[in-house]
Amino acid sequence: xxxxxxxxxxxxxxxxxxxxxxxxxxxxxxxxxxxxxxxxxxxxxxxxxxxxxxxxxxxxxxxxxxxxxxxxxxxxxxxxxxxxxxxxxxxxxxxxxxxxxxxxxxxxxxxxxxxxxxxxxxxxxxxxxxxxxxxxxxxxxxxxxxxxxxxxxxxxxxxxxxxxxxxxxxxxxxxxxxxxxxxxxxxxxxxxxxxxxxxxxxxxxxxxxxxxxxxxxxxxxxxxxxxxxxxxxxxxxxxxxxxxxxxxxxxxxxxxxxxxxxxxxxxxxxxxxxxxxxxxxxxxxxxxxxxxxxxxxxxxxxxxxxxxxxxxxxxxxxxxxxxxxxxxxxxxxx
Numbered sequence: 001x002x003x004x005x006x007x008x009x010x011x012x013x014x015x016x017x018x019x020x021x022x023x024x025x026x027x028x029x030x031x032x033x034x035x036x037x038x039x040x041x042x043x044x045x046x047x048x049x050x051x052x053x054x055x056x057x058x059x060x061x062x063x064x065x066x067x068x069x070x071x072x073x074x075x076x077x078x079x080x081x082x083x084x085x086x087x088x089x090x091x092x093x094x095x096x097x098x099x100x101x102x103x104x105x106x107x108x109x110x111x112x113x114x115x116x117x118x119x120x121x122x123x124x125x126x127x128x129x130x131x132x133x134x135x136x137x138x139x140x141x142x143x144x145x146x147x148x149x150x151x152x153x154x155x156x157x158x159x160x161x162x163x164x165x166x167x168x169x170x171x172x173x174x175x176x177x178x179x180x181x182x183x184x185x186x187x188x189x190x191x192x193x194x195x196x197x198x199x200x201x202x203x204x205x206x207x208x209x210x211x212x213x214x215x216x217x218x219x220x221x222x223x224x225x226x227x228x229x230x231x232x233x234x235x236x237x238x239x240x241x242x243x244x245x246x247x248x249x250x251x252x253x254x255x256x257x258x259x260x261x262x263x264x265x266x267x268x269x270x271x272x273x274x275x276x277x278x279x280x281x282x283x284x285x286x287x288x289x290x291x292x293x294x295x296x297x298x299x300x301x302x303x304x305x306x307x308x309x310x311x312x313x314x315x316x317x318x319x320x321x322x323x324x325x326x327x328x329x330x331x332x333x334x
Contacts, residue, residue, distance in 0.1 A: 060140025
């Protein structure tokens with residue numbers, strides 16, 4: 001290593017000169033190798049490496065509490081706001097509302113410890129409950145069941161000549177459509193995790209109803225998008241969030257018959273320097289960003305160079321101090 005660094009020696013004393021008078025070609029060579037190492041690590045990480053490790057966020061300890069006034073409630077509208085209280089943590093927890101195994105919507109717990117989610121009801125009794133989870137999909141205790149009954153409005157009938165009420169064929173067709181083929185908008189994820197200024201993809205499924213369909217999306221950052229689909233099935237939409245938010249996005253789909261279904265999902269925001277939350281084999285995991293690996297590479301190279309320099313100083317004390325010739329004058333007796 002000393003030969004590679006080309007450490008110079010004093011031509012008279014034979015002692016090593018200080019680093020200010022030493023060639024640094026060897027150190028420069030090591031620096032270039034380090035840069036190639038950083039580039040190689042960055043390329044492999046970005047293109048070929050799947051990180052399967054999971055670093056859990058703060059684990060929820062308390063269930064989300066749904067407003068008890070909603071229990072045993074009967075309504076005539078197919079949408080209702082489910083609200084209640086939740087545990088406050090940093091980062092904020094996600095509240096999801098379920099009917100059996102069907103996700104009805106989600107939102108982020110507010111700093112005041114409150115939540116509110118607009119959910120879609122089906123005709124008849126809806127037994128719903130809340131779940132609380134962190135941004136790494138670790139669930140806390142489930143909330144209590146709440147029963148909400150929705151009844152379809154009775155169609156307006158027309159009276160015949162004999163005074164007997166009749167339901168028109170058009171009214172019967174709409175009623176049958178609502179009961180037999182309810183339009184559904186099913187999300188593939190409980191909530192949406194984003195990194196500002198990076199494109200994100202959101203996958204959902206359109207089920208039943210009558211095609212074609214129109215979808216409107218309120219992204220929660222002041223922008224809206226509209227999409228048209230000719231058939232049901234799994235769909236994917238993309239969006240770039242240009243500013244930090246922690247709210248919800250609202251998806252509203254309408255089929256040919258005018259049936260409308262709304263799905264509200266919570267949005268969790270990650271900073272660019274922190275690991276981005278992704279999905280791997282159906283589970284949420286952390287995937288470190290490219291910037292993280294670049295910084296780690298610089299730290300590795302810098303630490304290596306400093307370590308070599310300290311090793312040289314410790315093992316070669318003569319290179320730290322150079323004895324200079326004495327300037328003391330000597331008097332000669334005559």
